[in-house]
Amino acid sequence: MEVSALPVASSHKEKLISAGYTTLLSIIGVSASRLAQELIIPHCEAMDIIKITLNCSRAMGLEGTHALLKGARTAWEMLSDEQNLKHISTGCEDFDGILGGGIHCGEVTEVGGVPGIGKTQLGIQLAVNVQIPVSYGGLGAKAIYIDTEGSFMPERAYQIAEACIMDIWENLVFPHKDNKDCQERMQPDHFLSNILYFRICSYTEQIAVINYLDKFLEEHKDVKIVIIDSISFHFRQDFKEMVQRTIVLNEMSRLLMKVAKRFSVAVLLLNHVTAKHTEGQFQLTLALGDTWSHSCTNRIILYWDGDERHARIEKSPYLPSASAPFSVTNKGIRDAVSHCKRARMM
DSSP states (O other): OBGGGSSSOHHHHHHHHHTTOOBHHHHTTOOHHHHHHHHTOOHHHHHHHHHHHHHHHHHHTOGGGGHHHHTOOOHHHHHHHHHTOOEEOOSOHHHHHHTTSSEETTSEEEEEESTTSSHHHHHHHHHHHTTSOGGGTSOOOEEEEEESSSOOOHHHHHHHHHHHHHHHHHHOOSOOTTHHHHHHHOSHHHHHHTEEEEEOOSHHHHHHHHHHHHHHHHHOTTEEEEEEETSSHHHHHTOOOHHHHHHHHHHHHHHHHHHHHHHTOEEEEEEOEEEEEETTEEEEEETTHHHHTTSSSEEEEEEEETTEEEEEEEEOSSSOSOEEEEEEETTEEEOOHHHHHHHHHO
């Protein structure tokens, strides 16, 4: 199939042909960062061209003939793609700082801690913050919230959305051209309507929903975060056969990684703690065992240090080990009170 028959904008077709991409096979295997650089177009537009090309090639049975070439990428292209990935703010400056800007899209991040530490609060905060318009530093996207415990509170989401909107207006220095349109969209009820909620009551339902995510995200490409609260609840309560549980969890982890990469969405898994007997004493560790601990890109532990909440990066392929204080307030996740006091003193 010639590029001229590709269902993309005519300007993109012209740029593709000028750059030497005359057939679908010539595009398959090219990274989005390289294509964006060669065509001088935004990274997101290059991603769309590649996705359309792959869909057309699958329909024509061409993809398999170049499977090896499709998998060949340079380390520089991989780094460029990673640097173009977006992140979602937690609402706390210090917390964002140790994460390199916030929770990253294209990755699976696990957050665990003791009851009452703020895991669900963080999940709701991110479901709201992902919706901040692009013109105000956000992604202007939607969220999927998969609730396995019934802990999601729409009233709390409304309260956090109100606070988020107030913060945006207070920090606004220059008015935007689309200010009127933003005012219409910057309403708490609009934020809540963009949180797509699934209530899960068994591990079989949880497996089914995760298996369905790929198709759902194909139909809802404006989603940029998937939150599962919590990943472990039904697997601790209902699953008795440990070997089978491990197999199911590994497959679930694989699917979530695939979804995160394919759709460039952030996948946030909230987890509980459990007691582990080691060297004659009990220690608190995240649930689902040692094998599961290697299933995510990043692992973050929330813990108490006296009366102050802290977040610690326990595992990450590129983020250094670090911790940061944060607070859970009536507005949601915010800077720690002690941090605010130091800032005022300075």
